[in-house]
Amino acid sequence: MDKSKVTKALIIISIPTLYAILLRLFFGIKTWNDLFSVMSISFLFCLPTIVGALTVYFSSTENVKKFWYRFFVPWIPIFIFLILTLALAWEGWACWLMVLPLFLIAASIGGLIGGYLKLRKKDNKVYVSVLMLLPLLISPVEQSIGAIPGAYEAYTYIDIHAPADKIWDNITRVREISQEQDKGWLTKFLGFPRPLKAELNYNGVGAYREAKFTNGLVFHETVSEYADRKRMVFSIKAYPYEIPSTTMDEHVVIGGQYFDVLNGTYELGKLNDTTYRLHLYSHFKLTTTFNFYASWWAKWIMQDIQNNILQVEKLRAEKE
Structure with missing residues (x-):
């Protein structure tokens, strides 16, 4: 292969990749979270868009004229x-899987x-220069508006x-669930923890279980409401300080x-x-500036967990 073409290809890919790395480092500085945050539209939507624009802009005119090139080649630096x-352990596998479709489209x-x-x-x-600076310009505005919690x-x-x-x-006493009985395909794919067991200390209002x-x-x-063999409502609380840092990515940790x-x-x-x-239904809260996207994933994850528990309860009840 022509050496100049290889050099040109490296430049086309390395410049947008380097831009993405620098922006991630900049937005990841904890002391600047009031102005810049990785969990923001400014980062999650603008970064891949700019990476795609830079990839094509630095390409040859001959290649840019091809639609497939403009559409798919920006995926390489992503x-x-x-x-x-x-x-480098900057992001977790689950976080990337959830954001990847958005990154590729952008x-x-x-x-x-x-x-x-x-x-x-x-x-x-x-x-092009203004485009590269766009995340730095709009992020402070986004952060000043703040995230609107949604249920x-x-x-x-x-x-x-x-x-x-x-x-x-x-329902009230879920005995230990073996790995073979675990059918939670989405949570398993994302690497989330799988359910083990749960047992009420007694049947009635005020009862507690882990x-x-x-x-x-x-x-x-x-338990806040209880009607035997009819209905049970219970509050759910997860404490982030109890969860080992290796269990979940900080951006998707439950109770975070x-x-x-x-x-x-x-x-x-x-x-x-x-x-x-x-x-079985649950209510959950999201506090991001992109709830419209995050809520899809959160709902799919919660439904996967619930369907998994329901199929275990069905199997055991019918066997007994």
Whole structure:
């Protein structure tokens, strides 16, 4: 391969990758969190867009004329940035998986913007410079507005062919769940802790239980409403200081600055003489400036956890 072409390709990829690394370092400085934060639209949306624009802008006009080039080549520095931040432990695997679709789409949009600037046949250095400074200009404005907390619900249910008392026994006292019984595919893929066991100290209002997960994650639950074999409402609290730092990424830790589970509800309803429908829903809170995106992932994760618990309760109730 022509040496000059290799050098040119390295420049095209290395400049946007270096920009992404420098911006991540800048936004990661703790003492500047009041102005710049990784968990912001300014970072999560602007960074990949600018990376895409730079990748295409520094490319040859011949390549930029190809739509596939403008759309897909900006993904290369994004994946290099992903690998580097994982290797340096700047970000966790779960965090990257959740943000990757957004990064790839934004990088492609940036590639189209970079292509437009490149093909204008004018000196667009000023526009490119302003584009690179955009996150630093809008982040203080975003942080001054602040995150607006939002409450959301994750609803799930399952039909169980067993008597009500058998079902209810497996709700109030969930014996240890083996790895083979764990069917939580999404949480497993993201590397989240899996459920182990949970048991009420008694049946009624004020009862307490610890829902234990792997890697030291514990949900502290207190029953606020109770109707035997019909309905149970319980508050849920996770304390970040109890969770080992290696358990979850700081940006998605439960009970942390951005994500918290508030309460859960079991409801048992009779469908016919042999079948009951068990409902399980929870409420959780998000505190970010991009709740519209984060809420999708949070809901999918909570539904995966709940569906996993429901299938265990169904299996055990029907076997008994």
